[in-house]
Amino acid sequence: xxxxxxxxxxxxxxxxxxxxxxxxxxxxxxxxxxxxxxxxxxxxxxxxxxxxxxxxxxxxxxxxxxxxxxxxxxxxxxxxxxxxxxxxxxxxxxxxxxxxxxxxxxxxxxxxxxxxxxxxxxxxxxxxxxxxxxxxxxxxxxxxxxxxxxxxxxxxxxxxxxxxxxxxxxxxxxxxxxxxxxxxxxxxxxxxxxxxxxxxxxxxxxxxxxxxxxxxxxxxxxxxxxxxxxxxxxxxxxxxxxxxxxxxxxxxxxxxxxxxxxxxxxxxxxxxxxxxxxxxxxxxxxxxxxxxxxxxxxxxxxxxxxxxxxxxxxxxxxxxxxxxxxxxxxxxxxxxxxxxxxxxxxxxxxxxxxxxxxxxxxxxxxxxxxxxxxxxxxxxxxxxxxxxxxxxxxxxxxxxxxxxxxxxxxxxxxxx
Ligand code: FNR
Numbered sequence: 001x002x003x004x005x006x007x008x009x010x011x012x013x014x015x016x017x018x019x020x021x022x023x024x025x026x027x028x029x030x031x032x033x034x035x036x037x038x039x040x041x042x043x044x045x046x047x048x049x050x051x052x053x054x055x056x057x058x059x060x061x062x063x064x065x066x067x068x069x070x071x072x073x074x075x076x077x078x079x080x081x082x083x084x085x086x087x088x089x090x091x092x093x094x095x096x097x098x099x100x101x102x103x104x105x106x107x108x109x110x111x112x113x114x115x116x117x118x119x120x121x122x123x124x125x126x127x128x129x130x131x132x133x134x135x136x137x138x139x140x141x142x143x144x145x146x147x148x149x150x151x152x153x154x155x156x157x158x159x160x161x162x163x164x165x166x167x168x169x170x171x172x173x174x175x176x177x178x179x180x181x182x183x184x185x186x187x188x189x190x191x192x193x194x195x196x197x198x199x200x201x202x203x204x205x206x207x208x209x210x211x212x213x214x215x216x217x218x219x220x221x222x223x224x225x226x227x228x229x230x231x232x233x234x235x236x237x238x239x240x241x242x243x244x245x246x247x248x249x250x251x252x253x254x255x256x257x258x259x260x261x262x263x264x265x266x267x268x269x270x271x272x273x274x275x276x277x278x279x280x281x282x283x284x285x286x287x288x289x290x291x292x293x294x295x296x297x298x299x300x301x302x303x304x305x306x307x308x309x310x311x312x313x314x315x316x317x318x319x320x321x322x323x324x325x326x327x328x329x330x331x332x333x334x335x336x337x338x339x340x341x342x343x344x345x346x347x348x349x350x351x352x353x354x355x356x357x358x359x360x361x362x363x364x365x366x367x368x369x370x371x372x373x374x375x376x377x378x379x380x381x382x383x384x385x386x387x388x389x390x391x392x393x394x395x396x397x398x399x400x401x402x403x404x405x406x407x408x409x410x411x412x413x414x415x416x
Contacts, residue, residue, distance in 0.1 A: 017357060017358035017361065017362070018358070018361065020033050020357055020358065021033075021354075021357060021358055021361060021362060021365045024357070024365060024369070025369070026329075026330070026369060026373075027329045027330065027350045027353065027366065027369060027370070028329070030350065030353040030354050030357060030362070030365065030366055030369075031047070031349070031350075031353045033353070033356075033357045034046070034352070034353035034354075034356035034357055035047075037210065037212060037213055037356050037357055038105070038210070038213055038356050039197065039203065039206040039210055039213060039214075040191065040206065041188075041191035041192070041193045041197060041203075042104055042105065042193075042197060042213075042356075043356075044187035044188065044191055044193070045101070045104070045185075045187075045188055045191075045193055046105060046349055046352045046353070046356070047187075047349065048185050048186070048187035048188065048297070049183075049185070049295065049296035049297050049300065050183035050184055050185060050186070050296060050297050050298055050299065050300040051183075051184050051186060051300035052186075052300055053186075053296060053300070054296075054300050054301050055293050055296035055299065055300050055301055055302045055304070056295065056296030056297075057296075058296070058301075058303075058304050058402065059293065059295065059296055059304045059305075059306075059326045059327025060327050060329065061304070061402075061403070062304035062306040062307060062327065062399070062402065063306060063327050063328070063329070063330070063332075063333040063336065065399065065400050065403075066306075066332075066333075066336040066397060066398070066399055067397070067398045067400075068332075068335075068336075068377075068381060068396060068397060068398075069395065069396055069397075069398070070380060070381045070382050070396065071381065071382030071383070071392065071395075071396070072382055073382070074382040074383070074384065075384070076378065076379040076382060076383070076384055078384075079375055079378045079379055079383065079384055079385065080384065080385040080386070081093065081371065081374060081375060081378070081385075081386065082386075083343070083344070083386050085123070085288075085321055085343055085344055086171065086172055086265075086266040086287060086288070086321065087266075088123075088143075088144050088171060089121075090121060090122060090123060090144070090344070091120060091121030091122060092120075092121075092122065092371045092374065093334060093338055093342075093343065093344050093345060093374075093386060094122055094334060094344070094345055094346070094347065094367065094370060094371065094374075095117075095122055095123040095124065095125065095146075095323070095344055095345070095346045095347075096113060096116075096117050096122065096123070096124040096125065096346065096347065096351050096363070097125055097292070097295075097325050097346035097347060097348040098125040098126060098127035098128075098130075098146075098148035098174070098176075098348075099127055099348050099352055100127045100128075100129035100130065100131075101129065101131055101195055101223065102130065102131055102132075102352070102355065103131035103132070103220065103221065103223050104131070104195065104196065104197065104217070104223055105352055105355050105356050106216070106355045106356060106359045106362075107216050107217060107219070107220030107221070107359075108355070108359035108360055109130075109131050109132050109220075109221075110126060110130050110131065110132040110136075110137050111132055111136065111137060111140050112355065112359045112360040112363065113351065113355060113360070113363050114126075114137050114140040114142045114145070115140055115142075115360050116351070116360045116361075116363035116364045116367065117142055117144070117363075117367075118140065118141065118142045118143075119360075119364060120364060120367045120368075120371070122144070122367065123144040123145070123146055123171075123172070123344075124142060124144070124145055124146070125145075125146035125147070125148045125172075125174055125346070126145060126146070126147055126148065126170075127148050128147075128148060128149055128150040128152075128161065128227060128228070129150070129225050129227075129228070130225075130226060130227060131223055131224060131225065131226055132226050133226040133227060134147060134161075134164060134165055134168055134170070134226075134227055135164070135168050136226075138168035138169050138170065143171075144171055145169070145170045145171060145172075146170060146171065146172035146173070146174050146268070147161075147162075147165035147170040147172070147173055147174070148174045148175075148176055148270065149161060149162065149165075149173060149174070149175045149176070149259070150176055150179060150246070150247050151175065151247070151248050151251045151255055151259075152228075152246050152247060152248060153246060153247070153248045154246075157228070159262060161227060162259065162262055162263055163262075164227075166263065166264065166265070170265070171265055171266065172265055172266045172267075172268055173259065173263045173265060173266070173267050173268070174267075174268035174269070174270050174290055175256065175259060175267070175268070175269055175270065176270045176271065176294075177251070177269055177270060177271035177273070178270070178271035178272060178292070178293065178294050178298045178299065178302075179247050179294070179298060180247070180249040180251070181247070181249055182245075182247070183294065183297050183298040183299065183300070184300075185297060195223060196222070196223040228246070253280060253284060256269065256284050256286070257284050257285075260284055260285045260286070266287040266288065267285070267286050267287050267288075268286065268287060268288040268289065268290050268321075268323065269281050269286050269288075269289050269290065270289075270290035270292050270323075271289075271290075271291075271292060271293075271294075272291065272292065272293045272299070272302050272303060272305060272308060273289050273291060273308065273312065274308070274311070275311045275312065275314065275315035276315075278311075278312045278315040278316050278320065279315050279316075281316075281320060282315075282316060282319050282320060286320065287320065287321060288320050288321035288322065288323055288343075289312065289316070289320055289321075289322060289323070290323040290324070290325070290346070291305035291308045291309060291312060291322060291323065291324045291325075291326075291342075292305055292323075292324070292325045292326050292346075293305055293326050294326070295325065295326050295327070295348050295349060296326065296327075303402070304326065304327065304402065305324050305325065305326045305327075306324065306326075306327070306336070306337060306340070306399065307399070307401070307402055309322065309324060309337065309340045309341045309342055310340055310341055310399075312341070313340075313341035321343045321344070322341055322342050322343050322344075323342065323343065323344045323345070323346060324337045324342040324344070324345050324346070325345060325346035325347065325348060328345050328346070328347050328350070328370075329350060330370070330373050331369075331370050331371065331372065331373025331374030331375070331376065331377050332373060332374075332377045333345070334370065334374045334377075335374055335377040335378060335381065335383075335389065335397075336397050336399070338386060338389050338390060338393070339389055339390065339392070339393035339394075339396050339397040340393060340397060340399060341390070341393070347366070347370070350366045350370065351363045351366045351367070353366065354366035354367075381396055383396070
């Protein structure tokens with residue numbers, strides 16, 4: 001009787017943002033909640049991809065086509081998710097990828113994301129186009145910060161950024177190689193997205209339906225590219241494409257060699273690296289490659305990084321760490337990527353959806369969902385730790401070749 005009374009005992013209801021998070025049981029739920037919270041143009045900035053969004057859809061397709069063949073009777077009562085990367089212990093093989101303009105998504109901005117990463121023991125890569133100065137993010141005390149560098153036309157400014165990241169105590173420098181020019185984000189162009197969002201008539205109408213977003217953003221600090229204050233930037237606002245004009249399409253391997261000479265810590269190259277480029281990465285002295293198609297936001301129709309993993313591992317052997325992102329939405333995706341040769345997965349949109357809903361708590365919710373799913377997947381696969389997952393990988397995971405079929409992005413999660 002006591003048990004039944006306990007079950008039906010009324011509990012104080014959780015209110016507001018926490019209640020919304022409680023109702024999010026996977027990343028799709030977080031995405032839907034973010035969509036309700038954010039003005040359309042801001043949601044589309046986070047959610048959208050380049051051109052026809054073929055790469056965006058293909059990233060999910062690749063993971064969805066993975067099939068598992070589990071082992072049984074292997075005592076999976078306490079799976080160990082911990083791992084080491086670049087000399088640092090990480091609580092689970094997951095990191096937060098660099099994303100720009102976070103303050104537009106939540107006023108807590110990059111420090112809120114860094115605090116969530118600290119709380120969960122995971123690395124966080126801060127973008128060059130962050131809306132918080134890298135020193136202020138380092139001041140949160142997170143001890144596994146990566147700095148993502150865009151090589152700018154202004155090389156003196158580029159090298160100054162690298163020096164500042166070193167002084168501030170960032171552990172890893174990762175250079176984005178997939179941004180010779182800005183991708184064409186069709187939704188942003190259609191929405192006329194400006195940074196900060198301008199108070200056009202459509203924005204004013206949006207305020208009526210999304211008062212929570214607008215009151216928090218209008219009360220928060222102004223949106224600036226905090227790391228580029230001294231840039232010969234075209235002001236601190238404009239369309240995303242105008243701001244991307246800072247980036248240099250003339251970057252070559254010589255620039256990477258120069259960065260290698262300047263940066264004493266681990267150096268990671270981020271982009272959709274084919275095996276020939278993975279071999280160049282080894283030659284130039286990189287410590288890792290981050291296989292990524294920018295979440296389908298740059299070159300549309302770009303191969304999904306999941307399909308680059310095995311060739312990259314064959315090209316690099318054990319000489320490079322392999323990080324993978326683009327399309328990770330479930331812990332089972334992380335298990336599959338590790339079984340196919342990755343050392344770490346990263347997420348972009350999933351933690352931004354969480355941030356949009358509830359700042360730091362929302363980012364933590366996104367991480368917790370993925371880590372819980374990963375733990376359960378390992379247990380059901382009959383695997384007790386990540387070393388075993390990698391060792392048994394080829395036996396446990398089948399990845400069919402890409403189909404080339406195009407499932408429109410609209411069908412992802414049933415939204416848009
Ligand atoms: C990004 N990404 C990105 N990458 C980068 O190197 N520098 C950056 O400033 C940004 N900015 C950015 C903004 C937004 C809104 C998104 C969604 C993504 C790409 C990011 O690091 C990562 O590669 C992808 O987000 C991974 O794909 P998923 O997890 O979003 O599918």
